[in-house]
Each structure stands twice: as structure tokens, then as C-alpha cells.
Amino acid sequence: MKAVRLELYKLRHKHLFFMVILILLVEIGWAFMATSMSISRNPDNAGWESLIAMLSAMNGLFLPILTAICVSRICDMEHKGNTWKLLLTVSVRRSSLYAAKYAVASIVMLVACLLQVIAITTFGIMNGFEQPVTLFLLARFIIGTALTTMIIIALQQWVSMAVKNQAFALSIGMIGGFIGMAADLLPTGVRRILVWSYYTGLSPITQSYTSEKMQFIVRDMSSLLPMMMVLIGAGIGIYLVGSIHVSRQEV
């Protein structure tokens, strides 16, 4: 806990939350504008399903990049000021520093996910959606998004900590964003192994075209559960490998 508080302290003057909110605003604004347009064309689309599907698709593009930036800013300060040596000589364990940084990145991104849900709810109520707020769908949305993000954090943190040049980590974030955006176009086998595709892959809503009309279908929860378990396992694996690798590096 002490280590996490210290990491938060070290983020002072970094304007990290401000930056995260700014990027989120752009994303949410874009998603809501698109949804408003589709509602005005076809009032049948005025439902939670279309809104959540839209934001899931947008998350595929935005969140990998946002995560990469966020993690990079948290990790970069140790490289920039040569502070590894300093921390190790005051007997900080590298694995606990790694854990604290992971925790802080997760907190920031979870806040981002929560803000999205609040924005969705507000938008829905303001646009007078007929159905009541579907807490169940929103909960599934937030679980899917948060889970995917936490695995991406593990991956990004490994890269950001192991490779000093942060351009490398940010490039991976951008490639991830591209994959996340185009995920639904990829064949299933490829999609399964690319973690960025799970923003739409774990979304409670899926879109399908039947008789030239777009339909939103609520996915069955039980079909997603095994996939989530595998993902959690993979996330833990990536985290451990990263933590051990970084701990063994020479300073």
C-alpha cells in the first residue's frame, strides 16, 4: 500500500489524470456524435445496445493508445532520472515497485472505464431512451473493458520498463489501437491471440447484418466466461514474465 501511495505521489505535476480525461472526452464525444446521428436517421436505434456497441468499438481504437501513454508516463520517470540505482540502494525490491506501478496504472484506467459508464448512462437518460438503465449490460461492459485493459497494461508495462526508449512502447500501443479497431474484420483464429481485439470481443453486445439491416444482439454471458478465464491466466502470465525479466536486468 505504501508503495502504491508513493507511486501516486511521484505522479505529481505529471497531469496524468487530466490527460486521460481529455483523451476520454474526445473518444466519448466522437462515439456520442455518431450514435446521435444514427438515432436521428433511424429512431429504432435509440437503445442502450447500440450505444454500448459503439463505445466498445471506439475503445478498441482509443484505449490501447491511452493505456500505452498512461503506462509509459508512469514507468518512464525511472529511466529518465536514473532512479533505478537510487531505489535499489534504499532497498526497494524491484518486484514490489513493478507491482505498485501496475496497481497505479490499473487504478487510472479503471477510473477511465467508470467515467465511460457514467457518460453512457448520462447520454442515455438525456436522450430519453425508453428502456430503463440496463445495469447488467453496463456491468458486463465494464468488466470486459477493464479486463482487456489490465492485460494490455501488463504487456505495456513490460515493454516500458524493459526498453528505455518509450517510442517503442508507444508504437506498440498504436499498433494495438489499429488492431483493436480492425479486430472484427480479422479471422477468428488471429483475433483470439491478439489481446487488443477483446474490447469488442468481450463486449456484451455484438452487431450483425441480417437482410441488409444492422442488428444488435446481446451475447450470452456463459459463452464469454471461459474466454475470460483464459485471458486472466494470460494476463497473470504476462505480468509475471515481465516482472521477473525486469527484476533481472542489470542497472
Added chain:
Amino acid sequence: MNQIVSTHGLSKRYGDTYRVKDVNLSVNEGDIYGFLGPNGAGKSTTLKMILGLTRPTDGKVTVFGKNFGANRRLILSQIGSLIESPSYYGHLTGFENMRVIQKLRDVPDKNVTEAFKIVRLENQKDKRVGQYSLGMKQRLGIAMAILSFPKLLILDEPTNGLDPAGIGEIRELIKSLPQRYEMTVLISSHLLSEIEQMATSVGIINDGMMMFQGSMTALKNKNRPTIMVKTQNNKLAQKLLLAKGFSPQQNEDALLFENLTDHQTAAVNRSLVEANIDVMRIEEHKKNLERIFLDITGKERSL
């Protein structure tokens, strides 16, 4: 006296070459131990191994009489250090940087105030460290190192990047630490003059090997004057003087004598003149510490 740091056969190999080989370093309580060596001699690597930042290929490190590997946390809690370039969070202010270390070290607020006062950064502590000059960063590094007023202070080239006034100030500060706070200081430098002015013991390392270790006085005792005699015929003169019981050494175009008293010098001169060998010059040569250092570390390369 109590040994604070001792290493036994400490070695570090990178690939096929040894950066540090069989170093037996020993620092006594209350010492200011000057660790001297040219650039790339293995000073930093040795210090890093003492601090556990680098794993030795071979050898043992004992600090405060305890094995380092087994008592790492305990030992590190009593060492303050500044290794190579100063470490800092550029986006935080000097004060916030100190706070980070304070929280890790678990020391009271008054230590922060005092450490700032000692390095004279009180007026700059609310400025971001990214905007500090190199000298100020160096001072902040020293302040962080002494924050917990540790028993052992390890400083790797602490005067790098400081102006002459700053160097003098830091020197006075380091000299005062053993008495004021009962600290033992292990300080490395490639500048002999630096070490000469503050160290009580010296270790000289070159190419990863310890060339000399002992008190400053012992090093200075190597500083014996030699007498150089230049004659018309050095070969003949050497033969003659050897027969008379002197031990001249041929050196370029002159003869060199060690440990010669004034009377003996006069006797040498007389013998030569009587043997009809013209004496052109008699000079006394004093080796300064610089010379000794260069002799120990070998070639006259850049220090």
C-alpha cells in the same frame, strides 16, 4: 579499529574481460577512504558490487562485519550512496524528491530540513529538479545520500560537474562528516588532488586491480627525493661509483641515486672529479603525488 567494509577477492567479469579482479578493499571506521583510479579502472563497478547493484562474478563483500548477501536490507538501511550521475525525478521539485526518499527511508521531517541545509539547497527546494544545474543536482544527490545520516556514506565522484567553489564546499562538508555525524566515508575520484585533500586512507585501482592500499601517510612516504647526477661519461662514472659502494642507476643521460644524504652527495662528486670525470649537473628530484600515482597506474594517460 573496526572494519566497516571489506571485500575479499572481489571480481567482475563481462564477457572475457575482467573489469574488476581480486580486489581486497578494506575501509575502517571513521575513515575517509579515497578510492582512486583513472577512468574505466573499475571504481564504479566495485562500488556497485559493494551496494549490491551488480552481482560479483567472484568474491565476497562484508559490510559492518556482516555478509552482504544475507543481510542486504539491514546493511542498505545504514548506507547512503550516490553512484555515478545523480538520480532524481525531474518533474518533481527538490523537496518532493527528498520526500520520496524520506518515505522510503522512514526518517523524520527534520532530517529533510537538515540535509537541505547541509548542501545549501534550502532556497532552491521548491524548484523542479529538471531545471536544476548539474551542480545543484549533484548536491541534491548528496542530500539524498545523507538524509538518514547513515553509518557509511558511499560517494562515487561526487564533485563531478561542480565549480571550484562548489568542489571546495563539498570537500569541507565531506571532511566534517566523520566527526560531526560519526560517518565513515568511501569516496571515489579520478582526481588525485581531490582525494589528497580529504582522504585519510587511499586505495588505488587500475585496470580492475588494486595497485596500492594504505593510509595517506604511507602513500606520501613513497615520495622520497632522488639525486640526479649528469656527467661527461656516465658509463665510466657508474662503474667507478659502483666500486665505491654507491648504487647509481642509469637513466637516460644521467645517473640516479636514491636515499642519498648531503655528505654522500658530496662524496660522489669528489670521487668523480678526482677520477677526472666532469660533473655537469647535480639535481634533486622530488616525486610529487601525481608522479607516484602515475607510476602506480602505469602509463601517463589521461586521468
